[in-house]
Amino acid sequence: MRVLITGASGFIGRHVLKCLQNSNIDVVLAGRNRPVGYLGDFIKADLLGTTDFNNLSFKANATHLIHLAWYAEHGSYWSSSLNLRWVESTIKLAEAFCEAGGQHIVAAGTCAEYDWNYGYCIEEKTPLIPNTLYGASKDATRRLLMSLCSTDKVTCSWGRIFMPYGPGEDSRRLIPALNNVFSFNQPPFAVGSSSFRDLLHVEDVAAAFVKLLTSGAHGEFNICSGIPTQISEVIKLLANARNQDPGIVLDHSVSRIGEPLMLVGENKKLTSLGWAEKHKLEDLCNYLR
Template sequence: MRVLLTGATGFIGRHVLDALQQRGIDTLTLGRHRPPGDGGFIQADLLHDDLALRLKGCEASHLLHLAWYTEPGQFWHSPLNTDWQRASQRLAQAFIAQGGQHLVAAGSCAEYDWSLGLCCEDETALNPASLYGQAKNATRLQYETLCHRHQVRLAWGRVFFPYGQGEPVGKLLPSVRDALLGQRPAFAINTEARRDYIHVSDVAAAFLTLLTSPAQGAYNIGSGQPVRLAELIKHMAEELNQDPFPLLNLSVDRQDEPPLITADINKLTKLSWCCHTPLEKGIRAFKLKNLNPHIN
């Protein structure tokens, strides 16, 4: 088994690469920048390079494709989503051409119709409201056709709301932390909304499960336990010994935001995967590891 991993320097990818290395799995990373460590590396710009040429002779049996454009606040409607859709298609074609047999890729909960609240892989309508969700869903459809044609196994992991060490500035938890510490102005949040947050280490474990099992089809990667954003703010404030009310008092009821987005995770748990990091523990570790760069 040799894994070709994209997005290894990203938020989720760093944790996935650590998990692969801890398992002793032969891994090649593919991207513009070499991640830390001594593993194999293929330098390539996925958007512009000839990927068939780059992958020729790499002998990867498994592809774990995580790379995408994810700039906070920008990625939802960026035209770069369609560029990444095309690049992902070329990547899969190149992987299969060099003999690949098992493809796992990161999808998103943004593929679902969020007005329905509870998202189930085989029941909930796919009606993405953003260009990001549309491009992810289109990529999945292309992968299904390609993999069926070449008899390649495909598992598609729809990630919900990951958080944890290395989370980009501009995402909700780093923004809440900075506001509580007075490092940025307090801002309005729909505090009654409930979202399915999952620690990034559990996301990484889920992708390894999809990679090392005979899984096929779409799988939700979430905790299955949605949390009110007000509770999330209170947990962070408690860890920081700060007053949560400057944020809570700015609560706003946004009619265009769904009150609930959560994952049905029964399908994934049947593969013997489970969440190991409760929200309180995850926020505690997130807070420590992001505030103090000397803590590993």
């Protein structure tokens, strides 16, 4: 097995790379910049700029593909037109990979593909009615990718990520931002503290992608804890870790229009492959210290 990885410099990608290396799996990376500290095979490529994906696939000489690269600028990716360019780029990459004899594709999806009005998301049951350009673009990519792989008789795993947290995440995301509040590095801000979300440590997310890879699984899989966690509990954990009063954030609690009260995934399909969550919610403070 030789795995071509895109997006290995990203929040999730760097942990996927580490997980693959720890498993002694042969990897080759493609991207604009070589990840810091990575000395292995690397192909410099702008996936939104290249027109020769066949040459990229030839150079990679990979049997498997983990495609994680996508536009992910915090707060901007929901409505950016770059989502449309990533749909095209992803399909061109997958097409070239299949034509080069690739055997299996693992790609990153999102819980934003689901109709959030349902709250609890199950792969074969919950309707796919995204309400953002990001979610719609991911869903369109999945449909095209699955059709392409079916035609070329290549297996494909589509991993829908819920709410990852952990080392390397953007400081503007919820958990790092709350930690900054309780560290007096930024003022309190409004939070939907009564909402329930599905939190999963990024190392468990990475392990899930590697499990999809090594199992050769085909289809859509929720990458999530399956546990509804109320945001108020996260606030209290972070406040207690800093010996601060959670009220300085809880007092700013709001209900945001368009955001669901609950967004949680079922993970039975993923656990049936032998994957299991290792990090617990109580551990979330550890990486912030």
